[in-house]
Amino acid sequence: MTTPAADxxxxxxxxxxxxxxxxxxxxxMMTASxxxxxxxxxxxxxxLARLGAFVTKSITSQPRxxxxxxxxxxxxxxxxxxxxxxxxxxxxxxxxxxxxxxxxRDSGPRIIVNVAGHSLDEYVTTAGRIASExxxxxxxxxxxxxxxxxxxxxxxxxxLLKDLVRQVRGAMRKDCKLIVKLSPNVxxxxxxxxxxxxxxxxxxxxxxxYTAMAIDINKKRxxxxxxxGGLSGPAIRPLAVYLVSMVYRHVAKPAGVPIVGMGGIQYWxxxxxxxxxxxxxxxxxxxxxxxxxTPITVMDGLRGYLVKQGCSSITDVIGQxxxxxxxxxxxxx
Amino acid sequence: MIDAGTQDSESNATxxxxxxxxxxxxxxxxxxxxxxxxxxxxxxxxGFPATRPGQFVQLGCRPPDGAIDLDRLLCRExxxxxxxxxxxxxxxxxxxxxxLRRPFSLAGRGDDASGTWIDVIxxxxxxxxxxxxxxKEDDKVDLIGPLGNWFSLPxxxxxGLLVGGGVGLPPMFYLAQTLAQARWAAVGFVGATTADLxxxxxxxxxxxxxxxxxxxxxxxxxxxxxxxxxxxxxGSLGLRGRITDGLxxxxxxxxxxxxxxxxxxxxxxxxxxxxVADLAGRCGVACQVCLEQAMACGMGTCxxxxxxxxxxxxxxxxxxxxxxxxxxxxxxxxxxxxEAQQVVW
Numbered sequence: 001m002t003t004p005a006a007d008x009x010x011x012x013x014x015x016x017x018x019x020x021x022x023x024x025x026x027x028x029m030m031t032a033s034x035x036x037x038x039x040x041x042x043x044x045x046x047x048l049a050r051l052g053a054f055v056t057k058s059i060t061s062q063p064r065x066x067x068x069x070x071x072x073x074x075x076x077x078x079x080x081x082x083x084x085x086x087x088x089x090x091x092x093x094x095x096x097x098x099x100x101x102x103x104x105r106d107s108g109p110r111i112i113v114n115v116a117g118h119s120l121d122e123y124v125t126t127a128g129r130i131a132s133e134x135x136x137x138x139x140x141x142x143x144x145x146x147x148x149x150x151x152x153x154x155x156x157x158x159x160l161l162k163d164l165v166r167q168v169r170g171a172m173r174k175d176c177k178l179i180v181k182l183s184p185n186v187x188x189x190x191x192x193x194x195x196x197x198x199x200x201x202x203x204x205x206x207x208x209x210y211t212a213m214a215i216d217i218n219k220k221r222x223x224x225x226x227x228x229g230g231l232s233g234p235a236i237r238p239l240a241v242y243l244v245s246m247v248y249r250h251v252a253k254p255a256g257v258p259i260v261g262m263g264g265i266q267y268w269x270x271x272x273x274x275x276x277x278x279x280x281x282x283x284x285x286x287x288x289x290x291x292x293x294t295p296i297t298v299m300d301g302l303r304g305y306l307v308k309q310g311c312s313s314i315t316d317v318i319g320q321x322x323x324x325x326x327x328x329x330x331x332x333x
Numbered sequence: 334m335i336d337a338g339t340q341d342s343e344s345n346a347t348x349x350x351x352x353x354x355x356x357x358x359x360x361x362x363x364x365x366x367x368x369x370x371x372x373x374x375x376x377x378x379x380g381f382p383a384t385r386p387g388q389f390v391q392l393g394c395r396p397p398d399g400a401i402d403l404d405r406l407l408c409r410e411x412x413x414x415x416x417x418x419x420x421x422x423x424x425x426x427x428x429x430x431x432x433l434r435r436p437f438s439l440a441g442r443g444d445d446a447s448g449t450w451i452d453v454i455x456x457x458x459x460x461x462x463x464x465x466x467x468x469k470e471d472d473k474v475d476l477i478g479p480l481g482n483w484f485s486l487p488x489x490x491x492x493g494l495l496v497g498g499g500v501g502l503p504p505m506f507y508l509a510q511t512l513a514q515a516r517w518a519a520v521g522f523v524g525a526t527t528a529d530l531x532x533x534x535x536x537x538x539x540x541x542x543x544x545x546x547x548x549x550x551x552x553x554x555x556x557x558x559x560x561x562x563x564x565x566x567x568g569s570l571g572l573r574g575r576i577t578d579g580l581x582x583x584x585x586x587x588x589x590x591x592x593x594x595x596x597x598x599x600x601x602x603x604x605x606x607x608x609v610a611d612l613a614g615r616c617g618v619a620c621q622v623c624l625e626q627a628m629a630c631g632m633g634t635c636x637x638x639x640x641x642x643x644x645x646x647x648x649x650x651x652x653x654x655x656x657x658x659x660x661x662x663x664x665x666x667x668x669x670x671x672e673a674q675q676v677v678w
Contacts, residue, residue: 034635035630035634035635036634037633037634041630041632041633041634042632042634044352044353044354045353045354045355045477045632057636063648065650065651065660065661066636066639066661069626069627069637069638069639069640070626070627070637071627071636071637071638071639072627072628072629072635072637073627074431074432074433077432078432079432079433079629081629081635081637083635083636083637086636086639086661233432234432286432286629288630288634289433289434289629289630289634289635290393290432290433290434291355291398291475292630292632293355
């Protein structure tokens with residue numbers, strides 16, 4: 001395994017190693033849930049062994065067939081999806097997918113399983129059982145999938161979210177980290193972020209997709225069969241960077257809770273914005289559909305940036321956004 | 334029968350998911366074949382994995398990342414050209430460009446002295462295909478493939494009826510090449526709403542028959558010795574009517590022995606394929622369809638391109654009006670080719 005070591009090589013270049021509340025990653029690059037399947041769907045197109053962590057698609061207690069098609073539509077610089085959490089369900093996941101994840105973990109990346117649910121009990125049972133597997137380094141809680149009615153409630157109500165996080169945390173193996181994935185579809189994301197931290201979240205990931213709609217102007221109907229969907233891709237990157245910076249300053253930094261930033265990362269420059277805003281981990285989602293190797297090319301670009309900046313570690317950049325004072329003037333693009 | 338492609342007993346160099354990769358293709362030519370349709374030939378200097386008719390590729394329908402210096406551009410160093418002012422080349426600031434890849438069926442493939450090439454036929458319907466239309470010789474195109482399963486040539490069959498409507502024609506051209514190598518008999522059924530939307534080349538001096546008789550009128554079939562039946566909805570060329578109007582005449586004229594030997598292969602708009610599949614079913618003729626559904630990745634990850642396929646086990650996803658149980662399958666990785674009788678339309 002020469003490559004993962006090279007990704008954390010401190011002798012020739014800046015270190016990319018990051019620490020997510022005690023979960024050590026060789027580098028910050030991760031897949032965003034739902035864009036990289038269960039493990040090896042992109043075999044041959046992406047060297048998953050070089051990732052810092054792999055995040056599975058959302059797992060629910062029962063199999064879910066998902067929404068009727070049409071499930072996706074491209075919008076300018078983005079994509080709207082209403083997949084409906086289609087997944088094979090907890091039992092099949094444990095039986096069929098864990099061996100692949102074990103193999104993947106042996107090759108380098110840490111394993112994070114995303115869990116979704118429709119009731120508190122379902123979250124607790126599903127997360128607890130998955131977290132009992134020693135290869136699962138962290139659970140990421142999907143409390144913000146905008147496609148399934150009840151999911152939105154947990155992610156938007158601070159009190160409900162706090163209770164949910166507390167109960168899930170209590171049901172999990174102690175050294176398995178709990179990541180709470182925040183929804184941007186709230187008035188004040190620092191409220192829900194704070195609730196997740198109070199409930200016992202080890203890490204915050206942000207952001208999930210923005211609830212949105214595209215309309216077929218001839219049929220005068222939504223272009224997705226589901227009506228609404230979640231907007232992702234480069235179109236939402238400035239929105240996501242803003243929310244990360246808000247949560248970092250007002251919640252995460254004071255509480256010492258790391259953030260996994262995501263939302264439209266396609267180039268390394270995008271990733272640097274998230275780091276400066278306060279993200280420790282970086283997840284690539286929609287861009288994987290265009291090029292499954294995106295996290296690797298982003299990582300290589302990050303390395304170059306750090307060297308140019310004279311940094312010995314990527315941690316030198318995290319949260320270094322300067323606000324106030326002289327704003328650098330750049331030509332309006 | 335199960336999924337086409339996976340049970341192809343005559344395969345030797347069987348394509349599989351482990352062969353797919355990302356390639357930097359080079360445009361050999363990009364010719365307009367009719368209104369809105371172009372045939373794009375892409376050279377693959379490093380070679381290309383084994384492919385079969387029915388498989389597809391995902392084309393990046395915008396300048397490949399390597400074609401512009403993003404590092405320079407995103408750091409806001411602009412190029413000044415005398416008389417033009419600042420030249421903004423940063424893609425996300427240059428107006429809209431296609432973000433996701435677009436899937437295209439292979440319309441042909443060749444491995445000759447100059448290397449490997451593949452053909453795709455595209456119709457300009459938006460920003461991505463608009464970009465494709467502007468491609469010129471030696472331009473670069475970012476491509477992932479080959480993807481999906483393929484049409485199967487079942488043992489015991491030897492007559493192929495290739496029914497392609499509109500943008501469903503391309504895989505039929507590639508299939509015709511393969512059928513010719515396998516020494517099958519074949520007839521092409523070619524349809525469009527109107528004559529100038531037929532993405533085919535016509536044999537000079539041979540006029541498609543107005544009554545739907547088979548003629549050596551379409552170059553893509555005639556060069557392999559195969560005849561064709563041309564239909565247009567408005568009667569501007571060939572038989573006036575739907576593609577099934579030509580197909581039904583042919584099927585009714587077949588001997589029972591020939592019908593036994595026949596497979597209908599079809600690709601086109603869903604309503605057309607549904608009608609073709611029903612017709613083949615009524616005539617007792619085997620039929621394989623090439624399905625399409627909006628997709629992002631093309632590799633089974635995004636779970637977007639679901640189609641309803643008959644499923645008689647207890648983990649079905651629903652029951653159709655006719656009582657058939659179905660389960661969602663992915664057009665990209667379980668398909669795009671399915672046995673027509675399995676499809677729950």
